[in-house]
Amino acid sequence: MVQAYNFLASWQLFPEKGVYELGDRPLSGIYKMETVENERLLSVSMNWVTLEHQAFESKYLLVPDGQIHSFENPEIADASKALFIDGITFETEFYKDNQPILQVVNEIMPNGYLKITQKGFTPAQREYTNVEYYHKQMSVLPYSASVSGALIKPNEEGVIRHKALTAMEEQTNMQLVQIRKQIELLALQAQEIQKRKELSMLIYNAKLNFAPVIGQTYYLYEKSDGNHLLSLVSPREWGGGAGPYKRFVAAVKLLADHTWMEMV
Numbered sequence: 078m079v080q081a082y083n084f085l086a087s088w089q090l091f092p093e094k095g096v097y098e099l100g101d102r103p104l105s106g107i108y109k110m111e112t113v114e115n116e117r118l119l120s121v122s123m124n125w126v127t128l129e130h131q132a133f134e135s136k137y138l139l140v141p142d143g144q145i146h147s148f149e150n151p152e153i154a155d156a157s158k159a160l161f162i163d164g165i166t167f168e169t170e171f172y173k174d175n176q177p178i179l180q181v182v183n184e185i186m187p188n189g190y191l192k193i194t195q196k197g198f199t200p201a202q203r204e205y206t207n208v209e210y211y212h213k214q215m216s217v218l219p220y221s222a223s224v225s226g227a228l229i230k231p232n233e234e235g236v237i238r239h240k241a242l243t244a245m246e247e248q249t250n251m252q253l254v255q256i257r258k259q260i261e262l263l264a265l266q267a268q269e270i271q272k273r274k275e276l277s278m279l280i281y282n283a284k285l286n287f288a289p290v291i292g293q294t295y296y297l298y299e300k301s302d303g304n305h306l307l308s309l310v311s312p313r314e315w316g317g318g319a320g321p322y323k324r325f326v327a328a329v330k331l332l333a334d335h336t337w338m339e340m341v
Contacts, residue, residue, distance in 0.1 A: 080161035081119065081141065083185045084110045088211035090125070091190075098205040099197075104128050108193070108211055113138070119159065139169060154178060171197075189213065273336040280329065280337050283307050289331045294340060297329055298322035 090106035106125035113120050122136040137153075140146045143160035154171035161167050165185040171178055179197035186192050191211040198204055280297060283305035289295060296308045301323045312318060312325045319325040328340040 080164050081110070081112065081167070083164055084167055084183060084191070085112065086110065087214045088191050089214050091210045091212065094210040096206070096208040099199060099207055101127060104130070106209075106211075107214075108191070108209075141167070145172065148172075270336075273332075273338055276327075276329065276339055277335075277337045279305060280307055291331050291333055291335075294328055294330050297326040299324050299326055 086109070088108040088110075090103065090108065092103055092105060095102060103125040104127060106123065109120075109122045111120050112118065117140070119139045119141050120136070121139060122134070124132070124134050126132050137149060137157075139157060139159040141159040141161055143158065145156050145158045148154045148157045148171065154173050155175075156172040157169060158172075159167070159169040167183040169181045169183075171181075179195060182194045182196075184192045184194070189212070191213070193209045193211070195207040195209075196204070283297065285307050287309070289307070296311050298306050298308060298319055299322060300306055305326065306322065307329075310320065311328070312320075329337045330340055332338055
């Protein structure tokens with residue numbers, strides 16, 4: 078089950094990141110996947126705690142071969158079908174009375190997080206979608222990540238490492254967000270400069286009967302022959318129209334760097 082490798086771990090829930098159209102947002106949760114019976118079966122277990130501090134647990138086995146198999150808990154479903162699409166996508170469908178009632182898609186995201194999307198129907202046949210995000214737990218877990226593994230006990234070194242990794246992840250994510258915002262701002266500034274450049278080229282190719290003054294507002298018109306003209310007369314002085322010209326283009330201002338900016 079080579080394609081299962083990325084999923085075989087214990088994952089800790091980001092409760093604040095999830096979207097829940099059905100059910101309440103949990104306070105915390107653990108999602109665990111491991112292989113059993115010589116890697117023929119996939120064991121999936123979930124533990125979560127509600128905001129009222131009530132604990133719940135669910136565990137079931139899947140045969141990830143893309144075929145429909147009977148499901149061990151008939152209260153949930155009669156049958157299931159599971160398949161690893163590739164090394165980062167795992168899909169499961171649950172059936173009751175030969176009808177699909179729930180689809181679960183597990184995806185390993187580029188940042189290493191696990192995204193679980195559940196699409197199903199309520200008892201009233203209303204469609205819903207729940208989305209959860211998990212991060213892989215470190216080796217400070219008090220239990221093994223596989224059935225046959227040795228017990229892993231927390232130690233001071235492991236706790237320190239886990240805290241350091243958590244702090245590192247938070248800091249680098251924050252820095253990446255800041256850089257992304259800076260890039261977005263630079264992109265907007267570049268678009269504004271390009272817009273001013275194109276407007277400036279249009280104006281400098283237009284007919285000028287005077288020397289423009291920095292900071293002064295002027296009015297750009299298009300003539301009937303397609304050429305442009307810069308004027309001191311506003312459309313308002315033409316009675317709200319373009320006067321003798323084909324159309325009014327924009328009110329513009331000359332900036333200190335000799336580019337022109339459109340006035341809004």
